[in-house]
Every structure is written in C-alpha cells, then in structure tokens.
Amino acid sequence: MSSQSQTASLWGYRPASAPLTQQQTSQVENERANPERTFLAERRSLLGFGGFYPSVLRSLFVSSDEIKNKFRFTDFDKQNAMLSRSLELAAGATSGDPESLREISARAETHDRYHLNVEPRLYDIWLETIIETARDYDANWSEVVEASRRSILGHVVQHMVRKY
Numbered sequence: 001m002s003s004q005s006q007t008a009s010l011w012g013y014r015p016a017s018a019p020l021t022q023q024q025t026s027q028v029e030n031e032r033a034n035p036e037r038t039f040l041a042e043r044r045s046l047l048g049f050g051g052f053y054p055s056v057l058r059s060l061f062v063s064s065d066e067i068k069n070k071f072r073f074t075d076f077d078k079q080n081a082m083l084s085r086s087l088e089l090a091a092g093a094t095s096g097d098p099e100s101l102r103e104i105s106a107r108a109e110t111h112d113r114y115h116l117n118v119e120p121r122l123y124d125i126w127l128e129t130i131i132e133t134a135r136d137y138d139a140n141w142s143e144v145v146e147a148s149r150r151s152i153l154g155h156v157v158q159h160m161v162r163k164y
C-alpha cells in the first residue's frame with residue numbers, strides 16, 4: 001500500500017471510484033442542493049483533526065519558497081491562527097455574515113501589492129494545498145464536498161485577487 005493510500009485509509013478516505021451506499025447517495029443529493037451548508041459542516045469536521053493546519057502549512061512551504069518567505073517573521077502559532085481564521089472567514093462570508101465580509105476586505109488590503117504583496121498566483125497554491133490536504137484528512141470526503149470547498153474558497157481568493 002502506498003503511503004498516500006495509507007494516510008487516506010487512516011482518515012477514512014473513500015476513493016472516488018468506490019460505489020456509494022444508498023445512505024451516502026442521499027447525503028450527496030442533499031449536499032448538491034446546499035453547497036454552503038456542506039462547506040460549514042465539513043469545515044467543522046476538518047477542525048476535529050489537530051494535524052490539519054500544520055499539514056497545510058508544511059505543504060505550502062514545500063510548494064513555494066515565496067510563500068515560505070512571506071511567513072519568515074510569523075511564528076508557528078500565528079501561522080496556524082491565520083489559516084484557521086481564513087477558513088472561518090470563508091465560512092462566515094458564505095453564510096452572509098457582514099462582519100466576515102468586512103474582515104475579508106480588510107485582509108485583502110493587508111495582503112495587497114502595497115503591503116504583504118501576496119501575488120495572485122500564490123492564492124492558487126494556497127487554495128490547491130488546502131483542497132489536497134483536506135482530501136487526506138477528511139473522513140467525510142466526497143467529490144461534492146470537495147467541489148463546494150473549492151467553490152467557496154475560490155470566491156474568497158477571487159475577492160483577494162481583485163483587490164491586489
């Protein structure tokens with residue numbers, strides 16, 4: 001067994017090709033009908049796994065020296081807090097919370113070319129790393145969950161990029 005599939009089975013990962021039970025099929029139908037609720041529930045389920053954020057950060061820094069460099073003055077606790085807060089904000093914005101929307105705009109400014117200078121292409125790496133790590137960590141992973149995650153994080157990224 002490859003180490004990737006070992007990690008996957010450890011977290012209850014179900015390969016996309018495995019047939020769905022009837023209960024799973026109706027869960028998928030519900031999720032299709034309500035991607036926002038799916039994102040909120042799945043974010044909570046990811047937070048149950050303590051290693052998720054450190055794992056995302058590790059992959060981010062391995063994928064990009066530029067991203068690693070941006071965080072050179074930020075300690076580990078703050079890096080984790082930043083990641084956790086960014087997913088919280090995505091969830092908040094999804095449920096229409098005006099405070100979250102305001103804070104995302106404020107973060108877009110601190111991340112723009114005049115401040116942290118997070119270039120648009122770095123956000124793509126950020127998004128893909130979260131999606132890929134979640135695939136390994138999320139016991140409830142499904143294609144539908146992944147699609148809703150990608151769409152919701154994609155909106156946040158688009159907002160940050162527009163204000164770059």
Ligand code: HEM
Binds near residue numbers: 070081107125
């Ligand atoms: C590759 C993409 C990104 C990079 C390189 C990056 C980089 C950083 C850095 C260097 C900090 C500063 C930490 C400090 O003050 O020491 C930070 C803070 C933060 N970032 Fe990002 N960021 C990225 C994407 C995002 C995204 C998509 C969001 C979503 C809203 C976000 C939300 C935040 C928040 C909430 C903080 C904490 C601000 C605070 O309270 O001090 N970041 N980020």
